[in-house]
Amino acid sequence: MPAASKVAYVEAGEGEAGQRIDNFLARILKDVPRSRLYRILRRGEVRINGKRAAASQRLAAGDRIRLPPLQRSASAAQQDVPKTPSRALREFVTGAVIYEDRDLIVLNKPAGVAVHGGSGLNFGVIEALRAAYPQLTELELVHRLDRETSGCLLVAKRRAALRELHALLRERRMEKRYLALVVGRWPFGAKTIDLPLMTHQRQGGERVVRVHAAGREASTRFEPLRHFGKAATLLDVSLGTGRTHQIRVHAAHAGHPIAGDEKYCERDLDAKIRAAGLQRMFLHAHSLSFTRAGAAVPFTITAALPPELQSVLDRLAQG
Structure with missing residues (x-):
């Protein structure tokens, strides 16, 4: 049209x-x-x-x-040229595919790649996939990940699959788990943070999310997996809701922002972690699990931690 x-x-x-x-x-x-x-x-x-x-x-x-x-x-x-994603972007995105069937494509999305174009970017994952697979005329993102977050990203190949998956998200029957490295020693053990979030627009259009009583409900569960002295803690994170920047804001509000998060973490707080080689935000969508229509067992997919994040953990472990 x-x-x-x-x-x-x-x-x-x-x-x-x-x-x-x-x-x-x-x-x-x-x-x-x-x-x-x-x-x-x-x-x-x-x-x-x-x-x-x-x-x-x-x-x-x-x-x-x-x-x-x-x-x-x-x-x-x-001003819209180029009209199509570059060959390099198409190959980069298709190379990140870790699962595909009749209904779904799952990617281990690289950090630094947006899920869609906009906000100064011509193209993202979905545009690259559409260009790479022109025969798939109904490709749509099932959910989103922040540009600097890596990991499991679901794309529906058919609208019927998209409706089914959106229903699972609305009914909170899709489990999404993340690995996050936060600044400092997490002192709370397993903890669920239930604090409402509100999105604000800063001057220049930058989007910032804050805990606010008038915001939308948001629930995040954090569970420590490994402490690296007083410098950092690796957390398993699961979502009860799917608000914008939810994990990042709840972690920062708890006093332990995600390492490398330039929006919600003061740079000097994670200096020791950056010294271990961290050059991006340490947030990775580790796994997705849900039961598909007619299936007897849940569908579960896991995206391996990128090498640049694993190397940070290895260096921190060495002290």
Whole structure:
């Protein structure tokens, strides 16, 4: 569907039921940058059945979606080159695939690669996969990982699979586990942090999340796996909810921010860990587990800890 030059209305079909409105817009307005799509959503210019639509709102079959004028100038269009992900990015992303079947692709996403384009990035994982597999016309992200987080990332190959997996996420029947190295000696043992989170926009559009009484509920469970003296602790982390920056903010609020997290950790706090060779945020989506429709046993996938993180642990262990 081309970008509209005036207000337009589209209707969600059966195949779109359960899909997030931001993903729906990205699919039908392919020539509009995601950053602009999120901007019109924040401003309330996209409406579903006459009501303002949040980016995370899910569609139902028959929903009437209002699209604002999105005519783009020739100069704006010229700024969109290149039009497709580079061969290097396509090969980098496809090389990270660790599992594939009729319904799913699972990647061990490398740190530094965004899951989708936007916010100054032309392309991410999903655009690279679509370019690498043009025959798969329904590829969609099931969930997201921060750009600097590595590990298990689910991509649905069919809309029916996407709806099923989104239902599992909504009903909290998908277990997501992370490995996180935090600054200092974690003193709490196994601990669940239930504190609401609110997203703020800093000047320049940077997104920052804070613990706030008026925020959305968020639950994170931390369990220590290994202490490295007083310098650091390796934690197993599981999510009760899936809020933006949830693990990072809850860990920082507990006084033990994730090592290498430039947004929520003061750089001098993790100096000893950086001296062990850490050059990125130490947060890795280690495993996913869920029961698929008709399956007798859960589907479980594990993504190995990247070598650059394992080497940090090895050096810390040596003292």
